[in-house]
Amino acid sequence: MRFLSKFSRQVLIGALLLAPCLTRADWLNFRGPDASGYDATITELPTELSEKTQAWKVALPGRGLSSPLLIGDRVFLTAASGPEQKQLHVLCFAAADGALIWERRFWATGRTMSHKKTNVAAPTAASDGKRIYALYSSNDLICLDLDGRVQWMRGLTLDYPNASNSLGMASSPLVVGDTLVAQIENDSESFAAGFDLLTGANRWKIDRPKSANWTSPVSLRVDGEPVVALQSGDGILGLVPATGSPLFTLPGNASTIPSSAASGDQLIVPANGLTAVRISPDGAEPTALWKEENNRPGTASPLVIGDKVYVINNAGVIACSSLATGERVWRTRLEGGAFSASPVAGNNGHLYVCNEEGVLQAVDLSGAEGKVVSSIALGETVLGTPSLAQGAIYVRSDGHLWKFRK
Amino acid sequence: MNLSSISTSLFVGILSLSSVASAEPWSAPIAHILAVGPEGSGNPDAAEAGQTLTALGSLALLPSLEAMAEANPLARNWLRSVVEAIVADAADSPGSLPIENIKAFLLDRKNDPLARHLAFDLYTLLGPDDAFTLIPGMIDDPSPPLRREAVALQIKEGNRLFAANDKGASVTTFKSALDAARDVDQIDEIAKTLRKGLSQTVDLQRQFGFLSHWNVIGPFDNTDQAGFAKVSPPEESIDLSASYSGKDDKMIAWQPYATSDDYGMVDLNQPYSPLKQVLGYAYTEYDAPAARRAELRLGCKNAWKIWLNGEYLFGRDEYHRGIRIDQYVLPIKLKKGRNTILVKVCQNEQEQDWTVEWQFQLRICDESGSALLATDRPPTPEAAPAPRRPAAPAN
Numbered sequence: 001m002r003f004l005s006k007f008s009r010q011v012l013i014g015a016l017l018l019a020p021c022l023t024r025a026d027w028l029n030f031r032g033p034d035a036s037g038y039d040a041t042i043t044e045l046p047t048e049l050s051e052k053t054q055a056w057k058v059a060l061p062g063r064g065l066s067s068p069l070l071i072g073d074r075v076f077l078t079a080a081s082g083p084e085q086k087q088l089h090v091l092c093f094a095a096a097d098g099a100l101i102w103e104r105r106f107w108a109t110g111r112t113m114s115h116k117k118t119n120v121a122a123p124t125a126a127s128d129g130k131r132i133y134a135l136y137s138s139n140d141l142i143c144l145d146l147d148g149r150v151q152w153m154r155g156l157t158l159d160y161p162n163a164s165n166s167l168g169m170a171s172s173p174l175v176v177g178d179t180l181v182a183q184i185e186n187d188s189e190s191f192a193a194g195f196d197l198l199t200g201a202n203r204w205k206i207d208r209p210k211s212a213n214w215t216s217p218v219s220l221r222v223d224g225e226p227v228v229a230l231q232s233g234d235g236i237l238g239l240v241p242a243t244g245s246p247l248f249t250l251p252g253n254a255s256t257i258p259s260s261a262a263s264g265d266q267l268i269v270p271a272n273g274l275t276a277v278r279i280s281p282d283g284a285e286p287t288a289l290w291k292e293e294n295n296r297p298g299t300a301s302p303l304v305i306g307d308k309v310y311v312i313n314n315a316g317v318i319a320c321s322s323l324a325t326g327e328r329v330w331r332t333r334l335e336g337g338a339f340s341a342s343p344v345a346g347n348n349g350h351l352y353v354c355n356e357e358g359v360l361q362a363v364d365l366s367g368a369e370g371k372v373v374s375s376i377a378l379g380e381t382v383l384g385t386p387s388l389a390q391g392a393i394y395v396r397s398d399g400h401l402w403k404f405r406k
Numbered sequence: 407m408n409l410s411s412i413s414t415s416l417f418v419g420i421l422s423l424s425s426v427a428s429a430e431p432w433s434a435p436i437a438h439i440l441a442v443g444p445e446g447s448g449n450p451d452a453a454e455a456g457q458t459l460t461a462l463g464s465l466a467l468l469p470s471l472e473a474m475a476e477a478n479p480l481a482r483n484w485l486r487s488v489v490e491a492i493v494a495d496a497a498d499s500p501g502s503l504p505i506e507n508i509k510a511f512l513l514d515r516k517n518d519p520l521a522r523h524l525a526f527d528l529y530t531l532l533g534p535d536d537a538f539t540l541i542p543g544m545i546d547d548p549s550p551p552l553r554r555e556a557v558a559l560q561i562k563e564g565n566r567l568f569a570a571n572d573k574g575a576s577v578t579t580f581k582s583a584l585d586a587a588r589d590v591d592q593i594d595e596i597a598k599t600l601r602k603g604l605s606q607t608v609d610l611q612r613q614f615g616f617l618s619h620w621n622v623i624g625p626f627d628n629t630d631q632a633g634f635a636k637v638s639p640p641e642e643s644i645d646l647s648a649s650y651s652g653k654d655d656k657m658i659a660w661q662p663y664a665t666s667d668d669y670g671m672v673d674l675n676q677p678y679s680p681l682k683q684v685l686g687y688a689y690t691e692y693d694a695p696a697a698r699r700a701e702l703r704l705g706c707k708n709a710w711k712i713w714l715n716g717e718y719l720f721g722r723d724e725y726h727r728g729i730r731i732d733q734y735v736l737p738i739k740l741k742k743g744r745n746t747i748l749v750k751v752c753q754n755e756q757e758q759d760w761t762v763e764w765q766f767q768l769r770i771c772d773e774s775g776s777a778l779l780a781t782d783r784p785p786t787p788e789a790a791p792a793p794r795r796p797a798a799p800a801n
Contacts, residue, residue: 083554083589083591104487105486105490106486106487107483107520109480111733111734113728113730113733115728140483148494149453149456149457149460149491150456150484150487151449151453152446152450152452153449154445159444159445162723166727167728186724187727188723188724195446199446199450200446202445202446210723212727
């Protein structure tokens, strides 16, 4: 570095030091960081949802409930098309203008039957920031790099022929450390597995309850170590993500639709209404903190922001409760009755959610009660959970992908 | 290892190297992709091979399409990703791609059906504006997605003729479309127009190749779903004159059953009345004109098992998650002459009104979905009740 002046070196070193701080937060899986729905590093989001803040809208080649992944200046999304949804798509768009950068298509190798409300592109893909891991209801699991080069492929129904659900699979995988964790749970050949990120080989595979289950894994930290929590009708199973070794169990009737929310070493579980537990580092059964039978999530998963828990019930009412005690702080009715999408939030005092009729809404959480401060009717059915980036909200329907920006 | 075996190994090695050296540049990478197997085996080599093939560009496009004929479903997807990456990389110079070779590949019916449909997509995207003119000639194409394109055109033409009140020509067009159609949604659409709009008779059961005549026996016990795994007498041997001790020790015997349902539904609630925690068997014989590969295609929302010629094929213990035509596709080998088919259908303990069904539908067809009718197929039973059908396919 002899040719660099002292000043240049200082600038370069400063830039290198600052680089991590300036890195835009990525949204790498269903419900973002740790599958929690909340990203504290996102400080700016539009609070006005209107044509004015709609940055772009692009048509999609197929249906899907999956959420967009946001990595750097790119948006990644899955879809399925064709008379029996046998054509699988992975799409990459430019975040700036929605231009299609690349698309890869695959033939489904597993069963594509599903309830008509859902579809084959129901699970949200996952990423480690370097690769996309796209999972479909057909149990096709496809890894591509960010430029669309296929890295590996698995046909999990080819490998495990009774692993399917005639209503459709929907659990979204999650990257934890160097393992991709997926729940392939159903009435017949039910399992969860950890896949090697580079080769797709099984790192571990365990039997799971033989029962349909649409919940997704969440990650939390116990004593600083990552733990994956798998939810099912039998309760919660905590695992070491790299090995699949069991760490703890929480028996009970957990929901098979809304997933848990993690916050540090606490887990908020849709079970018996809503149940909060603290995970013990010694592998003992989790410590019960509180249970609120009257705070029952509908399809949407609960969301933890700071010291509050937010739950949307089947009537379209959102309730805010204390994370410490479970006691209700307020509740208010959202626009529209049915919500399949889960709420998401950054650190700007608002949460965002879209009802099934496609009304995307911003809820101000700063007052004594929550208030829908802005909404926009997208004019299409929306069942997928929005994704957030610094300054932007992305949401998809079966037909389109939208970006709203501050 | 003695000297002789070392010499032999060296010789084989030299031969292999020389064969790779003389092979085309795409040969080895395609071989790596074709070698992908279960549980992720071969993925690292396939990834490297995919990059090699993509870097070869248009040179590797046709070989990749051609290799799909010998590819398993995963390898076929690997090859598709190569083809699409090559085409994407050539976006700025589409003239560098072998358009006419792609067209020739598309028109050669010996090639892989899905690969040909991909070639059709590419030709539509890249070729001259004559792709549309190729579609009518695909009406009897062995590739289901290509045939679908041609059937869609005929449906459109039939509707145009119907709207123009040319009913005779409309009937002719729709009947031609029905003969050609293999996809359930298209067959449904055509049959509906022929029946309701044009007052024509349509034998949907025969069109699909559903098996309509059975012998059934039940109920056996399926308390706590334990009967699914338990071997009952019909699984050991078929004797249609035999009686057995069924659920609650009641004696049960085989009885004939024929379905007139458009979609071949065999409804065990009809002979036995709605029951819970029971199971039954259905047995039929199928006379094949020649030995051949075929597919058993089953729809069932109960737990089930199936045997062909006494050999267990597959089973599934899922209850009441949905049913549709061709829900499960089982590749089989029919033998010439008499083939036997035994289906076990289990009902569980659920009491909701959407868990009453205890039924299945089964057809035999080729890989394109074309019905394969038994030489001794009896006529479709008449006096059909009100049309009924399973839940519509997703989409």
